[in-house]
Amino acid sequence: MAVTHDAHVEHKQSWITRYIFSQDHKIIGIQYLFTSLFMALVGGFLAMLIRMQLGFPMAKFYWAQWLFPGGFANNQIKPDFYLAVVTMHGTIMIFFVLTTALSGGFGNFLIPLQIGARDMAFPFLNMLSYWLYPPAIVILLTSFFVTGGAPGGGWTAYPPLSALPNAAPGSGTGQTLWLISLAILIIAFLFGSLNYITTILQLRTRGMSLMRMPLTIWGLFVTAVLMLLSFPVLFAAAIMLLFDRSAGTSFFVPSGLVIGNQLVQHSGGNPLLWQHLFWFLGHPEVYVLILPPMGIVSEIMSTHARKPIFGYPFMVASIVAIAFLSFLVWGHHMYTSGMHPLVGTAFMTTTLAIAVPSAVKTFNWLATLWRAKIRFTTAMLFAVGFVSLFVTGGLTGIFLGSPPIDIYFQDTFFVVAHFHFVMASASLFGVFGGTYHWFPKMFGRFMDERLGRWHFWLTFVGIYATFFPMHFAGIAGMMRRIYSTQLYEHLQGLAAINAFVSVAAFALGVGQLIFVYNLFLSLWRGRRAGPNPWGSNTLEWQTDSPPPHGNFGEHLPEVHRWPYDYSVPGASEDFIPQTVSASRAPLPIHGGSSEEDPPRT
Template identity: 70%
Template sequence: MEAAIRSERAARGRERASRSHHEPSFVRKYIFSTDHKVIGIQYLLTSLFMALVGGSMAMLVRLQLAWPGKAWPVLGAVFPDAFRDGVMRPDFYYALVTMHGTIMVFFVLTTILSGGFGNYLIPLQIGAGDMAFPVLNMVSYWLVPPAIIVLMAAFFVEGGAPGSGWTAYAPLSAVEGSAPGSGLGQTLWLISLALLMVSFLMGSLNYITTVLNLRARGMAMLRLPLTVWALFVAAILSLLSFPVLTAAAVMLLFDRHFGTSFFLPEGLVVGGRALEVSGGDPLLWQHLFWFLGHPEVYIIIVPAMGIVSEVLATHARKPVFGYRFMVGSLMAIAFLSFLVWGHHMFTSGMHPLLGTAFMTTTLIIAVPSAVKTFNWLATLWRARIRFTSAMLFAIGFVSLFVTGGLTGMVLGSPAANTYFHDTYFVVAHFHLVMGSAALFGVFAGIYHWFPKMFGRLMNEGLGRLHFWLTFVGVYATFFPMHFLGAAGMMRRVFSPQVYGFLQQLEPLNVAITASALGLGLAQFLFVYNFGYSLFRGARAGRNPWQATTLEWYAPSPPPHGNWDEAPPVVHRWPYDYSLPGAGEDFVPQTAPEPAVVLAGGAPAGGAAGGGEGA
């Protein structure tokens, strides 16, 4: 009988499809498309490309730190301006550090999680045909390539790319002549970020509106998959925090070019030259920057948490544990993330009393994070785990989130922070918790939704190999950085050989670089798998993972408008895995309430209802 219903639905769907049949041109379909799925994939591919660029920069940084002063004739030939006699120049090193951070935070992790998964998943998982504002969505994506071009152009202007770090602390970023890249390069950096902020603003408005207004019939807020909850919460964070950074960037542009001094105090003497500025405060930039900057790390990690919750439940064949607490902790994290920015500034000269306040909020935010972790563990208890590549990366996420998150307890305590601030301990902390963990969320998401996006499965053997190498590689690369930090090695040193107390760290730095290079090379397995599976992967079918959420109700890949059959109607929450008495070990959200309890052993009422339905 169900087969009959299916074929009837399919017939209706074909009818609908042929009614709206008009083939758009290639450009409208794949380039300037208003289809949320195409835009999502555009974001995804752009971000993956930028990950290769930003990752390669990290490799150059690691080469320098392991072997400072060594000549690399080949690199010198490729980048003649950046190497002198094959030896890396410090201004190029600082440009690399700055651009690596900027690219990875803004142009990889934010764009891929909010832009890529947000666009692709929100309409599909809530049962909508598209975003609320498809044209705005298209514009939001098409601001990203210009932002990237402006950013990368900084490498080719006089003075080179900025060397003031991704945090661009004033006055270093405000005064031309304070650093080699603080000329046109820094201006381009600011313009690029301002463009990207506008793009994120459009995106987040769109996500919020879509989630609130376009949910399918029956899709109550508390029936939303956790991915959508996470993307929704991240969009609210974006909406509230990115305008602050945009404003700060514009103020800094004014300081640089129009004679204001928001961030420049009286009596500034740079390179022996007294500046005609007065009344500003360098700490104002830090406050504005971190007011965005800290929510920003949650804009990245929250969607990754959502993806991981979804992937864990699906491949563990078990409902997410504590759904309401998962939603509640997301909201608590989001709210608190606006109150912790000062923990980046304990040693900045901010009043010590503020340090105490920010310590308190910072340690409080660990509570909802702990709740999430324990709920993930409880999700795995008495599960029936299928060890797919997606699942492995989700398990890896939990492990890395714990490892990286716990050291936040050290850094969040201002007295201990006095020693560890601006050392490699911090580098280890955030590369594990928001770099690697978020990246594991991204990989889990790609292995999980690739079949939906492209209609083909990724190669599982290669996927697993990619996981093992990446998981071990991440630990081997970033965990020993705690030791560098414990030994006092500062961040952003071009050469650790200048200081006596850093000399002994050389073997550790060499080992870390070796691990980093291995980790980097392992990513080409993923690139190959992605490309190969795009054309040669096994056909996926609608629902290869036997998942419950609405996107698996659509064909793979879904057509324009998403639903070939009638738009879905939601009857239940998204995590009915291994429901006792149900025929299969998963019950889709579209399954009507009484029709699922089919097998024996169910309560009498249910069985009766089930009997009728069958």
């Protein structure tokens, strides 16, 4: 774990207040990252179970039978357990891994350091935010062990299936626990995002104007705004669904339903209301998962290409544009839901509009790589990989954004392939790149670069091998969330492709163990890193590795320039940190960084 420098500790802390119930943003960030890593292993393992069934439906898994006596029968996974696994894989990966690792982990660790603050605006709230996360995990995982098992309605939990306990085995206690767990986690996210917004707006150091903020901060800031505006909607929807389930209300359940020959005693609700509320969060949520990686990748790319990020104002503008539009596109998840066709046309327009700022960002990254002097660290490899994954996944989004094409592709594996590229894998590449890049800052040691490169190659090739062929399963019409493809005539030719995808997925899963091994090994045995090993400009690299309690010495740093002055002509080195004043190094020609900016207090 991180070693704090005693010289800067203002008051004496016990081991527990320093590392367990810590209010230090760095420790909280690292806690978030390690807890997310644990959940990633759980979620990844569930993915392997899914691929076992889809790739090798006839095979017998004796070890799995032994491990899950209730979920397997005759050494094969049971349909209800399969759906529970699918549901939990999605829920865990989206909410409990990517959101927590990016916003909770990197958000906490980087925000005060990169804006030159000593800590978050509300350290206690920050601690509370983290400590709501483990209980949410416990409640979520408990659902595997209750009667009926974990929920099997998908991560979207569409009612009436999720509202009526006798509609499916997992719709009993398991679904209730799922809703409670999610509600608790949402409170954690809201505490976090309030904190981030306040911190970024109020605690920037002298000279750190908004247009001098690193793009990581822009990504995290706009993400926090998205979370603050969209998560309460899901929170409300979850409470409403809980009421429908246990208090006799009918928000989402219409009258006249018959389940198992029993007339359901509900009336007046509308199942589509849940879909609107869910996707009003659900769509901004995918940008919650991609905006921070976009910032992280920009940061890594600029540093290791030794070149300023191209088009900084356009980068900021496109982050803001994507965030704004993300609130207006939720209906593209509902083209075939039965809402009015005219609404579909409106959502198609906004959906394809959001592709424009996404394209701008991609081209800006390409322009950043042009005439760069690239240093191929593991972090940089992941950053380049991110661009490729984002492009591949983004382009298939153009098919799905068009409602006539989506009629065919909705709820097929084409969608699964699409979001695993653009949202899941790309976002994960942001997490990996960020980890390799900031590990020296977090722990004062490098991660091993040789293992890192192996990890990159296996992951990059593994992701393409796993998810690219999935497009073709989708084009052939394979539906999502089906336990078996054997019944349908149009799916008969897909056995080979599914087996291939499964083998690739297993390799991809095993490849991640290299990362885990590297991570823990490097904690103890990694090469020592100095304060600024990569030659970076941002403020976190202008203090010790790891930074002391309070982050910076006696005086907070003062900012004199934008963060991307790499390879400035005439400068003695190929980087000029933000703290270097104009008298000591040439000022760039860049507009947003003149020395005359009004100082902030």
